[in-house]
Amino acid sequence: MSPGCAQNSAMRPRSAASEAWDIVSKTPSRAMSIAAQRKRAPSIRGRLVIYLLLPLVTLMVASIWADHRTFVTPMYDAFDRALARGAIAIAAHVQPAADGVLYLEMPEGTPAMHPPGAPPPGPGGQFQPHRPPPMHFEPAGQPMAWMRLYPESRDSFIYRVSLPSGQTLAGDEGLPMAQGGEVDSLRYSDATYKHLALRIVSYRTKVNNQAVIVTVGETVHRRDHVVHRLDTVIGLSDGIQLALVLGLCLFGITMALRPINRLRERITQRQPQSLQPLPLESVPSEVHSLVQSLNTLLLTVRDAALAQQHFLTNAAHQLRTPLTGLKSQLEVLASESGDQAQQERIARLQGSVDRLAHTANQLLALARAEPSTHSPGDFVIVPLEPLIGTVADSMLDRAIARDIDLGAECAPAQVRGVHWLLHELLINLLDNAIRHTPDGGRITLRCGLHDHIPYLEVEDSGPGIAPAERERVRERFYRAAGSDGQSSGLGLAIVEEIARSHHARFEILDALEGSGARMRVVFPGA
Template structure:
């Protein structure tokens, strides 16, 4: 939102500075022009016609015209004061006309003037000073000119002295104007810039205050359990965001209903699959007892093995579906003793380990986690089942649990061939199985472990065995889930 606000505000700042410049500079220039025109009127007021009929300036007020820096001052024309009527030295204005000094004491600009006739002849003053073009019906005309490599602002006043038309032209350098405009632009820029910063600060404050309810809603969603599909409360939500939250609640209800429907379907499907598979196994056993044909017995044994694999795959699919985070509610989470869980799983899998002459042992330290007991039981069963399938006869399997750095962990280590690092990510995929295991694996065991670990915010890692060859399957729970 600040990014979207910043660009329009910057453009508005530029437009405001430009508008303020136009608004204030034009009256400023007009004020300078009026002062320049007043000087021309003051000079014209001191024009008089002498006894010889020639126009001249009063001697006590004006001296020779000023000159620009670095140039030779022009001598005063003879027809101003006459050959024998030069003004005394103390009458000559060294820094400009007396009227100019009175109007602008300590001015930083140079001043020039010229009094001429309509035919262009100069009566007094700087003969090279250009005359502003008469582009209006009024007596004054203004213009810009460059004279002796200096920028000038000139004003020409057309009047009459004793019936004689004259043009009084005054000019000044533009140092004061430029300095004043620069100061004005600096003040305008600083003022508008401060206003922009204040507006951005107010916007930031307003956005921060306005987003507090949304931030609280975000925190509430972030700290929710993945399996929690309850609708979000609408009371603290701003009205602008309420339609979004209502749509999200509709989605959550839809997902919750779909998950419940899926669970009901899976439960019913599991019962429907187990019943015929159990009956099929019973019929195969009866058939095997009624025949003595070795070829027939071999076929029945292969069929019996296929039915067992089918039953195992069906159970694995059911376990995978029930391991989804949306399949269990927050009320299913309880305190689970990991050492007791290992003891239960070791007792359940001991017969299979003994049948393959595998040393099944445990190294347990007290550790508690917050989790779903039957899901963690299923996780450990799949890890031990996977280890038994891939450990050769006479090998060993060690179950471990404990705390490491405040985090509880479960480990199953075997002395099998291990899993190459290049395949450790692929074996987590569904229906992917390595060449080991005698072809009995459905490729779902580690996928179930990954899904259950994810539902408990735990991290599932496949590591090398601590000693010799083999694999070490480790599930590390977050520290907040451990209860020492």
């Protein structure tokens, strides 16, 4: 019975690798354990942006408020002065009649008076200006004496000429007056009249030695419109400035963090087994102490790993010599003794010594499989087909002794790795399969490519491994339920360690046909 890849199809009919992978692709891989996601702390870039953005927004709000006060107050003063000129102009047209009674003389060209928003009356859509007859005052208590001061504006103008006693000489007698003030003084106030917001000014003067109060009111549409436009321009200007400043800050932050990003890339690109200290030449002073602490940690981990490896190596070597001598002495004792009971006891002792020697060898293999023991130069291109043939040849006698059908299904594939470690990986997988496969069973070794990704696989027809135990059997010295006690519990732990050092994924699956287990190692793509 030949274990070679090329001779297997003649030995017994088996499915081709491509057909096997059609079935494998439908088999769900083992559930990956997902750790609870912790809340990630914000990055330094995010912190800097937040710390810069909050003050900048505060400054922008303060700047908008200051600009509003700086520009709006003079603008209001300009509107108030225009309103005051209207009051003074009206006061100039208050004249005494022959009997001494004051009246308001309306000059030629006075704008038509009408309530705001009302359709213009009169033929042709033109207002007829209202003028009191000469030497007569305009009757008081007229409907709201509105006029448009600016034809293109939505604002309207209302006035009232009254005496200090409250008697209205002209205009709208309901218009409120600004309180206080002396003769020839102006007083401003805000008021609401007929559900309209007004800005009013009261001008106190004397006509023919009689005190007269001229009150002029104007709606605030034009003021509000100008303020709104001004605030919009100020807000847009400050917003653009904020965006530019923030963009410059982000650019500066990005440039300032480039050394830290290079340090991060240097760390992430390091090989997992590399425990050499990081260079400190180009490290910024802000993280210099952090890198120094990290170097101290790397040296501590390296020393601990080396101490552990040295201990395991020395212990395994120290055990192998006396165990070999003990085994030789037991063989001599067995050949010299003729007592059947004593022969059985010697056989049990030999079995125990063999298991102890096997455990020592596996401890040595486990120590040598640590990722920290290999340098990047140890990794070379290793073809998987010859590897399977070599391992199958070395284990063929054990398979024949138990009448196990040992075969191989190979396709060309190669991986980057350490040859003797991959040999040890396959030896442990095949040893585990032979131990758990009943007499007369079968074991198949496979290799090839699936979606351009190389894989290595050992399938047996044994009892298989329950899904609940597929994670625990990877632990050191763990024996699955139903084990006969002959195993040391290190075989699959060694496989897991070697796979990890090659950045590969070790999977435990069900057999493609019938009962059994399928151990698969999927290597990273080229």
